Amino acid sequence: MSRIPVPASIEASPEAAQPLLHAVKKQLGVVPNLFRLVATSPAALEGYLGLNGALGKGTLDAPTRERIALAVAEINGCDYCLSAHSYLGKNLAKLSEAEIAANRNGGSTDPKADAAVRLAAKLVHARGQVSDDDLRAVRLAGYTDAQLIEIVLHVALNTLTNYVNEAFKTEIDFPVVTAKAAA
Helix, strand or coil: CCCCCCCCCEEEEHHHHHHHHHHHHHHCCCCHHHHHCCCCCHHHHHHHHHHHHHHHHHCCHHHHHHHHHHHHHHHCCCHHHHHHHHHHHCCCCCCCCHHHHHHHHCCCHHHHHHHHHHHHHHHHHHCCCCCCCHHHHHCCCCCHHHHHHHHHHHHHHHHHHHHHHEEEEHCCCCCCCCCCCCC
């Protein structure tokens, strides 16, 4: 059970958050518990959705974004995000079970994506303290400097949701996937 009451519906959410939640429902078909929880602070929901939306317009493709989300959730031990991104990775980004497993282990079966996921995992483990060689490896795999920035921001965005879900024990509303162990 969540440590903060999750509004039961869009209408039960703060008025300022309702248009944002309607947009989430239009995009996803449902409003997952995370969004309704964060809607407790309309400003926080607006900030989260703003960054998420902006990054969605970036140059990293959806499968790579899901790969990063899976790696970050596994490292941070966030079962909510791991469950959500396992579902989204499989059903929307069309990641295979083998790919999802590789992502959860901080890598990828795709050589180019492997560099991005490895950097994401290193960013989490080292709290942003990566080396020139770490960045060079991602550039050599074919990523641009703009994409390097996007990788770092996707790590930050996913860490944000991991922390929200872990701090408030958001009830999982996806098929449950459990992290192996928090790092």
